[in-house]
Structures are given as structure tokens and as C-alpha cells.
Amino acid sequence: MTAATAAPALRVTGLSKSYGTHTVLRDITVDVRAGETLCLIGPSGSGKSTLLKCLNLLETPDNGEIWLGETHLTAPGADVDAARARIGMVFQHFNLFPHMSVERNVSIALTSVKGLPRDRARETALRRLAEVGLEAFADRRPSQLSGGQQQRVAIARALAMQPDVMLFDEATSALDPELVKDVLAVMRDLAAGGMTMAVVTHEMGFAREAADRVAFMCDGRLAEIDTPGRIFERAENPRLRQFLSQVL
Amino acid sequence: MTHLASPDLAANALVNTFFNWELIAQTFPRLITEGLLNTIAIAAGAIVVGIVIALLAAMLLLSDRWWVRLPARIYVDVFRGLPVIITVMLVGVGLPAAGIRPFGTDPFGYAILAIGIISGAYTAEIFRSGIQSVDPGQLQAARSLGMSYLRAMRLVVVPQGIRRVLPAMAGQFVKDIKESSLVYLLGLAAGQRELFFIAQEEVARTYNSSPLLAAGVCYLALTIPMTYLVNHLDKRLREGPRRTDPPVAGEPDVPQPPVPATAGEKA
Numbered sequence A: 001m002t003a004a005t006a007a008p009a010l011r012v013t014g015l016s017k018s019y020g021t022h023t024v025l026r027d028i029t030v031d032v033r034a035g036e037t038l039c040l041i042g043p044s045g046s047g048k049s050t051l052l053k054c055l056n057l058l059e060t061p062d063n064g065e066i067w068l069g070e071t072h073l074t075a076p077g078a079d080v081d082a083a084r085a086r087i088g089m090v091f092q093h094f095n096l097f098p099h100m101s102v103e104r105n106v107s108i109a110l111t112s113v114k115g116l117p118r119d120r121a122r123e124t125a126l127r128r129l130a131e132v133g134l135e136a137f138a139d140r141r142p143s144q145l146s147g148g149q150q151q152r153v154a155i156a157r158a159l160a161m162q163p164d165v166m167l168f169d170e171a172t173s174a175l176d177p178e179l180v181k182d183v184l185a186v187m188r189d190l191a192a193g194g195m196t197m198a199v200v201t202h203e204m205g206f207a208r209e210a211a212d213r214v215a216f217m218c219d220g221r222l223a224e225i226d227t228p229g230r231i232f233e234r235a236e237n238p239r240l241r242q243f244l245s246q247v248l
Numbered sequence B: 001m002t003h004l005a006s007p008d009l010a011a012n013a014l015v016n017t018f019f020n021w022e023l024i025a026q027t028f029p030r031l032i033t034e035g036l037l038n039t040i041a042i043a044a045g046a047i048v049v050g051i052v053i054a055l056l057a058a059m060l061l062l063s064d065r066w067w068v069r070l071p072a073r074i075y076v077d078v079f080r081g082l083p084v085i086i087t088v089m090l091v092g093v094g095l096p097a098a099g100i101r102p103f104g105t106d107p108f109g110y111a112i113l114a115i116g117i118i119s120g121a122y123t124a125e126i127f128r129s130g131i132q133s134v135d136p137g138q139l140q141a142a143r144s145l146g147m148s149y150l151r152a153m154r155l156v157v158v159p160q161g162i163r164r165v166l167p168a169m170a171g172q173f174v175k176d177i178k179e180s181s182l183v184y185l186l187g188l189a190a191g192q193r194e195l196f197f198i199a200q201e202e203v204a205r206t207y208n209s210s211p212l213l214a215a216g217v218c219y220l221a222l223t224i225p226m227t228y229l230v231n232h233l234d235k236r237l238r239e240g241p242r243r244t245d246p247p248v249a250g251e252p253d254v255p256q257p258p259v260p261a262t263a264g265e266k267a
Helices: A048-055 A080-084 A103-112 A117-133 A148-162 A177-192 A206-208 A228-233 A237-248 B005-018 B021-061 B065-080 B084-097 B107-132 B136-144 B149-164 B166-186 B195-206 B210-239
Strands: A008-019 A023-034 A036-042 A063-068 A087-090 A166-168 A196-200 A213-218 A221-226
Touching: A008 A196, A008 B065, A023 A196, A023 A221, A023 B107, A036 A048, A036 A221, A048 A166, A048 A196, A080 A117, A080 B136, A087 A148, A087 B005, A087 B084, A103 B149, A117 A148, A148 A213, A148 A237, A166 B136, A177 A196, A177 A206, A177 B084, A196 A206, A206 A228, A206 B149, A213 A228, A213 A237, A213 B021, A221 A228, A221 A237, A237 B065, B021 B107, B021 B166, B021 B210, B065 B107, B084 B107, B084 B166, B107 B149, B136 B149, B149 B166, B149 B210, B195 B210
Parallel strands: A036 A196, A036 A213, A087 A166, A166 A196
Antiparallel strands: A008 A023, A008 A063, A213 A221
16 A cells, blocks of 8 residues: 555546446546555446446546546547557456467557567566566466466556556456455555556455555445545445445 | 160260260360469469458448448448359459459459459458457457557457458358359460360360369369368467466466366366
8 A cells, every 4th residue: 555646647527428328427526646546346237347448448438537647538639549558457357369479468569559679578578477477478378377367467468568557347356266366466566566556346355455545336426435444444325334234 | 674775875975075084184284284373373362352352341341330331231242142153244344344444454353353352242241250259358458558449450359350260261262262263254365274264175175074074173172172271270270389388386376286277267
């Protein structure tokens, strides 16, 4: 846990999103401060994942603004690709590229997006893989790795781009229980190292220990946002209390 | 027993018309030196033209906007729906007649174009289905790294989609090779003649159909190995590079005692 500085790395104001007549997100306003770990919790269907995917515009919000530092992402004509290169994302189902080696998974965006020469990209990729303890697997295919290893490769892939912000979308939900702790350990190290993170998670232990703030989402709204202590120990919102009683 | 003579005669006629070994042997040298190369050139050219058109058409077919899909939809429906022979005539005779002469008066280019246009219509649908079968998460992951839509498609989605449809494409290639025989209708010049044209010339000259059998053997010599080659490639891509190294010791994900890392995982 690090003390978050005041400047927001990511700022969301008045964000809403619906699919047809079904409203998924209602008027969300939230900051992710630089260096902060913000955990998003809430019942399934509450809009956590959709909110996260709106942050890097994998989902297009209907209304509202998103700012990444000084860059207005929802402005007309904004360079969304360039912005996404500054926002790392880790998915529930890893989404590694199965037709590439582990090393190429990590280096592909370095060469194709950042324009690094192939050998330097490989060097960077191997260093990132070493950080998650998987450099020995560099020349394997993702399918030859366990789920936990694959997710750590996915984290290395996102980190290789040196993002300003990391988004984690239920990064441990698809893993067998015994594989969860290694992925969480990597995420804890990142948080401790001062990475700005927005984490959708069902791991209440992680949220309690690693988060600077916890946001509780419910019916597409941001119902509560506070320190883990106040969210977990002194919850007053009845929906939050009900949710916590079910998951703790 | 009274009807014995009749089947005998018929059998003899069949043998004489299609199995004249001498004629077959005479036809082979020209088939191999001239026809085989030209058939390969037409089919290979058509396959390349078809793949290029098909990639473009498949990308259009995958669009969210109906007016982007529409031209590709019309192209696919028309050229899959028309008999091959009509398309060959439309392209090979119709285009030059309409004053569109990208290849001048040389029928070879029109032949490749005609077969390529037909091949593209079928291959477009094969590509579309292959690309659509790729998990949408792949595109999301690529885009989340900052790749543009086209770059993400080119590097991540399309290669996976095409690998999945290799067997279907082998079938399409076989069709392209066989259908290249229809360019015979365009009256290829000397030196441009493909397998069927040469055989047909020999048939006309000798009043015997045996040269067709020789041409048939040449077609099979192309199509059968190609099918097995593509299937072999498909199998290799599916299984990935052969690696049987045990997982690295001390790796916390590997259960003790160590078993292969993929065991029990649904990747």
C-alpha cells in the first residue's frame, strides 16, 4: 500500500452506458489517483467490468468524460489507440495470443505499437517475464502453461508497455484456487511498487490488504467509495452490508 | 449366356475409347512439359488472386455497417451462385468486349482473373467464418495494447482465424485446380495450354478419349498431394511446435511432484 498523491491518473465524470433499454452504468464519477490501488467490488451484473472496459474504451460510454492524466479520451478525434497503449489491461480469461510464443506475446506490442527493434523488444520481454518468474517459459506456447502462469504472462505483457495505469478485470476468477495466490502476489508487488491500479475483484482479502480505496458498485451506480477499513468494518449502506455478508 | 457378346463389346469399346495405352503414353510428355506448368500457373495465380479478394471481402463482411457489408455480400452471392462456366465467359469474353482489357488480348490473364474471382467468393465466406470463430477477447486484448483495429486483425485475429479453416481451404484449392480446366473455353494460345486443353486437342486429333485419362491422372497428381500437404500443415499448427521439456523445477504453479504444466488446465 502506498500513500496516493493528489493528482488523478484517471478521472471519470458522469459516465453512463446502456445496452438497448438496459442501463449498465449510471452517472459514474470517480478518480483513480496516481499510485493508488482502487478495488471495485460488488455483485455480479453491477457494472464493474463494463466500467473497467469503458476506462480504456473497449466499451464506448454513452455519456460522460474520461481523462487519462491530461489527455481527454472521450473527446471527438482523440487518439484512442495511443491512449490504450498507456493503459495496461489484464483480463479474466488471460486472452494470450495462442499462435505466438510467450515471449512474442509480451513483445508484439513493443515492436508493432512502440516500434522497438525486434532484439530490444525481446530483451524487454524477457526482463518482464523474469519479474513474474517465467523467463524460463519464454519460448513455450501459452497453452503449455498453467492458468496462473498464463495470467502472469498477461500481466507481463501489459507491463511491458510501461503503462501509466493498470486495469485488472477479475484477473483471478478463472483460476483454480491454488493458482490464485501467485497472481495476487504479483498484483500486490505492483501495488506496493506504486503502480496506479483499478482492480475489479472478488478477492475480498486482496481488496482489504492491497487497496488504498474500495468502491462498491450496485445496479450500475457507484454506491460507496472509501478506505478498505471503512468499507469492510464500518459499512452502513444496507446493500453493501448484504453483499459483504454473502462474500465474507 | 446369350447376352454375353453385348457386354463384351461394350467393355471393348470402353477399353478402346479410354484405355488406349499407346495414346496415353504419347500424350503424357506434352501434358507434363506444357500442360502441368500452365495448370499450376493458372491455379496458383487464381488462388493468390482469390485469397487477396477474399481477405478484403471477409473484412467487409465482418463490418457492423450494412452498407459496408453490402458490396461484399453481392459479390459473394453472385459469384458463388453463377455457374463457373458463365463467369469464365463473362470475364474472359465479356470484359474485353466491354473494352475492359487489363491483359490486352492475352487470354491467360483473363483465365487467372476469372478463376480467381470465383475462388475469392468462396474463400471470403471461409475466411469470414474462421475469423468470426476467434474469441472476441483476442481482439480486445490486442486493442488494449494500443494496436489499431487493422493491426490487431492482421497480427492477432486473422492469423488465428485462417489457421482454423485450413482444411476448408484445401478443398477450395482443389476446386480451383479443377476449375482451371474451364479456361479452355477462352482459346489459349500455343504454349499457354493447360492440361485439359492439351488432352482435348489430342482427343480431337485421334478420335479417342484416352488422352483425357492421362490429363485426369495429372490433375490427381496435383490435387491429392496438395490436400495431404495442407492437412499435414494443419496438424502441425494445431499441435504447435514439438516441446516436451518438463516444467522448470521450483515453479510454484507446478504441483508436486512435477507433472506437465498443462495437466488439468483448460486453456
